[in-house]
Amino acid sequence: MPFADSPLILxxxxxxxxxxxxxxxxxxxxxxTIADFFVAGRTLGPLVVAVATMSSIMSGFGFVGGPGLVFxxxxxxxxxxFAATIGMPLSWILVGKRLCLLAEAREVLSLPDAVALxxxxxxxxxxxxxxxxxxxxxxxxxxxxxxxxxxxAVLGVDLPxxxxxxxxxxxxxxxxxxxMAGVYTDLFQGVLMIGASVAVFFYxxxxxxxxxxxSRTLWQTDPELIGPWGTRGSMxxxxxxxxxxxxxxxxxxxxxKFLMLRDVRQLRWGALAAGAGYAVxxxxxxxxxxxxxxxxxxxxxxxxxxxxxxxxxxxxAYTPELLAGVVFAGLLAAVMSTADSFLNLxxxxxxxxxxxxxxxxxxxxxxxxxxxxxxxxxxASALFAVYMKSLIALLGTFGWGTFxxxxxxxxxxxxxxxxxxxxxxxxxxxxxxxxxxVFELLARHGIYALPxxxxxxxxxxxxxxxxxxxxxxVFGKPEGETTPPEVTAAMEV
Amino acid sequence: xSLDQANRTPAAIGLAAVAGVALGWSHLPLAFxxxxxxxxxxxxxxxxGDAVRRSRVAFSITGIFLLFSGLVxxxxxxxxxxxxxxxxxxxxxxTAILVYAIWPLxxxxxxxxxxxxxxxxxxxxxxxxxRERYVLDNEAPAxxxxxx
Numbered sequence: 001m002p003f004a005d006s007p008l009i010l011x012x013x014x015x016x017x018x019x020x021x022x023x024x025x026x027x028x029x030x031x032x033t034i035a036d037f038f039v040a041g042r043t044l045g046p047l048v049v050a051v052a053t054m055s056s057i058m059s060g061f062g063f064v065g066g067p068g069l070v071f072x073x074x075x076x077x078x079x080x081x082f083a084a085t086i087g088m089p090l091s092w093i094l095v096g097k098r099l100c101l102l103a104e105a106r107e108v109l110s111l112p113d114a115v116a117l118x119x120x121x122x123x124x125x126x127x128x129x130x131x132x133x134x135x136x137x138x139x140x141x142x143x144x145x146x147x148x149x150x151x152x153a154v155l156g157v158d159l160p161x162x163x164x165x166x167x168x169x170x171x172x173x174x175x176x177x178x179x180m181a182g183v184y185t186d187l188f189q190g191v192l193m194i195g196a197s198v199a200v201f202f203y204x205x206x207x208x209x210x211x212x213x214x215s216r217t218l219w220q221t222d223p224e225l226i227g228p229w230g231t232r233g234s235m236x237x238x239x240x241x242x243x244x245x246x247x248x249x250x251x252x253x254x255x256x257k258f259l260m261l262r263d264v265r266q267l268r269w270g271a272l273a274a275g276a277g278y279a280v281x282x283x284x285x286x287x288x289x290x291x292x293x294x295x296x297x298x299x300x301x302x303x304x305x306x307x308x309x310x311x312x313x314x315x316x317a318y319t320p321e322l323l324a325g326v327v328f329a330g331l332l333a334a335v336m337s338t339a340d341s342f343l344n345l346x347x348x349x350x351x352x353x354x355x356x357x358x359x360x361x362x363x364x365x366x367x368x369x370x371x372x373x374x375x376x377x378x379x380a381s382a383l384f385a386v387y388m389k390s391l392i393a394l395l396g397t398f399g400w401g402t403f404x405x406x407x408x409x410x411x412x413x414x415x416x417x418x419x420x421x422x423x424x425x426x427x428x429x430x431x432x433x434x435x436x437x438v439f440e441l442l443a444r445h446g447i448y449a450l451p452x453x454x455x456x457x458x459x460x461x462x463x464x465x466x467x468x469x470x471x472x473x474v475f476g477k478p479e480g481e482t483t484p485p486e487v488t489a490a491m492e493v
Numbered sequence: 494x495s496l497d498q499a500n501r502t503p504a505a506i507g508l509a510a511v512a513g514v515a516l517g518w519s520h521l522p523l524a525f526x527x528x529x530x531x532x533x534x535x536x537x538x539x540x541x542g543d544a545v546r547r548s549r550v551a552f553s554i555t556g557i558f559l560l561f562s563g564l565v566x567x568x569x570x571x572x573x574x575x576x577x578x579x580x581x582x583x584x585x586x587x588t589a590i591l592v593y594a595i596w597p598l599x600x601x602x603x604x605x606x607x608x609x610x611x612x613x614x615x616x617x618x619x620x621x622x623x624r625e626r627y628v629l630d631n632e633a634p635a636x637x638x639x640x641x
Binding site: 075079083085090092101211214216219226227229241245264265269275412417418420451454459465468472486492 | 500504507514525569578585587597601611616624
């Protein structure tokens with residue numbers, strides 16, 4: 001990553017880090033119970049939930065990896081980001097109301113809580129918690145590295161010092177303020193980036209000479225770059241669309257926000273606001289990648305060392321310093337708020353979900369335990385990120401697909417279908433994990449890849465979905481497996 | 494195994510998932526593209542629950558499916574990397590359909606949610622019955638302020 005060497009950009013990032021400290025102190029004053037720590041005491045309003053849900057999906061990958069993918073393979077990854085326009089409303093349609101109502105009726109602080117309430121027994125809760133913990137470890141590692149790299153570029157310091165500064169701030173506000181600090185950082189990031197994305201879009205299109213010039217240049221280089229599927233082909237693009245559209249409903253860092261809403265009646269406008277908001281954020285993903293590739297092909301811009309440099313190089317070279325500073329601060333906010341959400345999910349799995357699944361009760365002094373677990377997870381992910389990069393890369397790659405395959409059938413379908421069974425939930429989560437992990441490993445080591453660009457995560461999602469429905473329909477509920485009346489009632493509202 | 498009304502949509506989504514694996518594996522992208530929208534629309538139908546029996550909701554979801562299936566088919570139809578470059582609003586025709594139609598029209602599902610919220614998603618009488626029966630008892634311990 002290039003060094004920004006700009007006092008204005010540095011000032012924007014320092015102001016942001018200061019704001020994080022402020023939010024952390026403010027949130028600490030409002031975090032007294034375990035419910036405050038994990039679900040913000042169910043006090044959030046509809047705008048905060050909508051923006052925080054949208055922002056937690058748009059992590060650092062969206063602002064760096066997304067433009068990099070467009071730079072490298074043209075339109076292919078647009079199917080990934082455009083899918084969120086329908087994926088966001090789908091989250092509201094499938095799980096918004098159900099999770100809110102469950103949280104009104106019982107103490108539901110995490111998705112494994114909801115799964116345990118819906119299906120009973122210990123296996124669904126344990127498997128769901130393990131799936132979340134596995135995905136969290138992978139995602140956290142990549143977010144931690146991203147924090148270090150961004151701060152390294154802005155501050156011009158070595159990676160260890162950059163990591164120490166970034167993780168120090170993150171540790172303070174996530175341990176002190178829990179999810180409350182995370183959602184308000186999400187809100188800050190979302191509002192900031194919606195405005196910045198529109199501005200960056202116009203700068204990008206203008207720098208490359210307009211859409212017509214972009215299209216002509218890329219067409220002459222390789223028609224597939226500006227074709228509808230990009231260079232990765234139609235099957236990859238379409239399977240990304242399905243994975244990121246339907247799979248968005250299975251991202252725990254997004255849908256646990258529904259457990260935080262003050263009143264279920266406030267859900268109404270969130271679906272549209274989050275879908276439209278994410279569509280605006282996609283402008284940045286699309287425009288930077290296309291513009292930078294055009295500039296490189298025309299010889300205006302020297303070739304990039306890595307596609308992931310498309311966004312930072314563009315911001316530093318082709319936008320005003322203030323806008324670049326705002327986007328860098330927004331990028332850091334995106335990475336840190338997503339990391340905070342994952343820390344919170346991981347802490348819930350360690351302190352609450354796994355102990356309840358094994359011993360029948362959470363650890364004693366849950367709030368203190370959650371804070372310790374948050375710090376330990378952050379430390380472990382930093383060590384993983386530095387010393388076990390290949391494992392982190394693998395876990396990070398299959399994170400989205402793992403969450404989608406584990407959570408979409410059991411939560412998104414299961415909360416809307418009374419016939420769904422605990423056995424189906426267990427089988428589908430296990431199958432989703434195994435299929436994702438095995439096929440990613442086989443592809444990564446060049447042993448076997450799915451034919452025709454069919455995406456592994458999409459394959460795993462469809463497989464677990466088919467198994468979930470099939471097992472529920474064929475075997476039905478065994479005698480003695482009952483659904484609590486409040487869950488049945490929540491499914492009938 | 495009975496397939497009554499409540500089980501039909503989940504059964505359909507299960508079948509669609511099996512078909513999706515087969516189509517993906519066989520590399521039949523156009524059919525997979527249409528099936529993608531079938532899965533998404535079936536998921537919308539599951540989320541709407543029994544409100545999907547209302548003709549307005551059913552027509553809307555069917556309309557979304559037909560619209561997007563048509564758009565995906567149009568992308569394949571206009572996609573001609575080796576042919577002449579025809580630009581629509583600055584983009585090749587097939588890419589223009591993706592950017593100017595498929596992308597923004599995804600919010601139609603959100604629009605349907607907003608429009609149907611009071612009638613189909615959260616009818617006031619059903620919510621009131623739920624709260625009267627299950628929520629009031631739970632509120633008291635939640636307000637004691639102690640760590641749980």
